[in-house]
Amino acid sequence: MTASWKISFGLMSICLLQCRAASQKVQLEPLNSTALRDSDVQFIATIQGHWEVTNWGVRGIQVLTIINSTNSIIPSEDRFSARFCVNTSRSCVEFTVHNVTRADAGEVVCNVQGHQPVTAQLYVQESGTVSIPGGNVTVKQGGEVELECVTTAWFPAPTISWTQNGQAVNSSLYNTTSTAHGDSFNSTSTVRLTASRNARVECLASLSTLTAPRSSSVYIEIVPKPPDWTVLIAIVVSFGSCGLLVFLILGIVICYKHRKEKKQNYQDEMRRVRTHSRLSVISTTEQVRGQANEYYESENQRNDTGDWTESGFMKHRHMTFV
Structure with a gap:
């Protein structure tokens, strides 16, 4: 039994060595x-x-x-x-x-x-096609942009990545899904970017046998953000309010002065009128008395030049006696 086992083992070893050789x-x-x-x-x-x-x-x-x-x-x-x-x-x-x-x-x-x-x-x-539907994008500064990259007829499913102005986009900003379509794969990758400046965004699909990735690119153009007029409006309103208040005060002062001057002028006019009326009455009375009595002299005294005075008023008058 032992000898038979040894012979079998030896034949098996020889066969293995021959097969290996x-x-x-x-x-x-x-x-x-x-x-x-x-x-x-x-x-x-x-x-x-x-x-x-x-x-x-x-x-x-x-x-x-x-x-x-x-x-x-x-x-x-x-x-x-x-x-x-x-x-x-x-x-x-x-x-x-x-x-x-x-x-x-x-x-x-x-x-x-x-x-x-x-x-x-x-x-x-097998490499297929790469495209970014929609073409170039215009967005306000600071706005968010969502781009989609579509690859069709690839085998196996390609590795998709994104670049912005030649710099790799962080993989956390995009996600990719692939589905079988017959004997090939279609993939969709979506990226979300914050638009801070004009940029060239590129989607790259690669396989191990490709010497360079297949790619598609679009441009993101920034529209200038409209100016914030809040501060300027606040300043204008503040200065406008101050200016309006100053004009209001000046208007009140001018109106007050004008009314005061008008009142004073009215009082002066009334005084002048009363004075004129009084003088007219006196003059008329003196003329009547002079015609009645050529030697009559009123209480008004005549000075050396022949002028008449009354209560501090001096009046030049040329009298003709008949």
């Missing part, structure tokens, strides 16, 4: 490759020792055969090609898939006759 005779690089749709992708097989025929398969379909003895390379279609590596012996073969499509994604198998097949994995990405 056989698998190590063919190496395929890279074992995982990701390519962008319509690009070319290469796989390199290194074969140790003599070999006669090598077959290449993509997604389970044999697409190319190499016959070493006749130096023949037989592709199934023009999109597949092979060649021996430069400056090496025939132990190195380069296999190329041209203009890869999504249908090429999957296993790529190198099968060297007499050896174990070696398998690599091919992934194919």
